[in-house]
Amino acid sequence: MIRWSVLAAGALVALGVATVSPVAAQSVNRNLIDQLNLQLIYVALPLTLFVEVILVYAVIRFRNNDDPEPTAENPTLEVTWTVATAIVLVFVGWSAYNVLASPYISPTPEVEAAPPDVEPDAEIDVLAYQWGWQFDYAAANVTTQNLLVLPRDEDARLRLRSDEVLHSLYVPELGLKQDVFPGQNTTILTRALENGRYRGYCTEFCGDGHARMRAQVYVVDPETYRQWLAAHEDERLVTAPPNASVGNATGAANATAATSRFSSPA
Incomplete structure (x- = not known):
């Protein structure tokens, strides 16, 4: 009985690990999160199945025990499960720390400088307001409306602030x-x-x-990214994504009718 239970548990572990392998991540941020989740599953799934097998065995083995007796004291067993639990907690804590300590995961307050080993290739100021997003590319003097363009395989730093109330930027795929x-x-x-x-x-x-507070996010190769910036230099409220027709009639019309709400942080 126990042997078949162990074999079944092993098969379930192998099947579970095979089915939770993540697809290729679209960003370093997403890759770090997926790797952490996978590491925790490698630990949690075998432990869960081990406990369930013991539970099922105990229920079946002692289901007709009309005169149960207390478990005999076993210091070796108690030390073993205490040490095993400590090892699992250390592994989980270390895995989580390595991810949470990454500058790609933990947000950086404005009073702190960027990590010395990370020099971003793109700097983008983000303004959240009711109910939209503005993205300011100061290097090219370009401001977009509900449109974020990022260069592929290059670090991009986003500095976020709100115009009036609390918002939250969420791009799940990245x-x-x-x-x-x-x-x-x-x-x-x-x-x-x-x-x-x-x-x-x-x-x-x-x-x-x-x-209605949504944004379109485009990831393009670095050359296309720089061409897009050059095509819209000194424009406000751009809504044309890369690879669209050069120029932005809608954005230009809006820019002449209203002044951008974005003002660079001091």
Whole structure:
């Protein structure tokens, strides 16, 4: 009985590990999160199955025991499970620390400088307001509306702030999620690994237009990224993504009708 239970547990572990292997991540941030989840599953799944096998065995083995006796004291067993638990906790803590300590995961307050070993290739100021997003590329004097463009395989630093209430930027495919506070800058560091079009959302309820507060996120190769910046230099409220027609009639019309709400942080 026990042998078959152990064999069944082993088969379930192998099947579980095979089915939870993540697909290729679209960013360094997402890759770190997926790796941590996979490491925790490698630990949690065997332990869960081991406990369940013991539980099922105990239920079946002692189901007709009308005169149960207390378990005899066994110091060796008690020390063993205490040490095993400590090892598991140390492994989980170390794995989590290695991920949470990464500058790609933990946000950086504006009072702190960027990590010395990470020099971003792109600097983007992000303004959240009711109910939209503005992205300012100061190096090219370009401001976009609900459109974030990132270069592939290059580090990009996003400095986020809110115009009035609490918001939260969330791009699930890239593993980005960060609250945006009024009067406070927060920094996200990311490196996208795959070209593509992704969706960004606000995940903090911010009023009756919250559901409409979305952004389009494009990841393109560095050359296309720089060409897009050059094509829209000195423009405001750009909405044309890369590989679209040069120029942005909608953005230009909006720019002449209204002044951008973005003002670079001091």
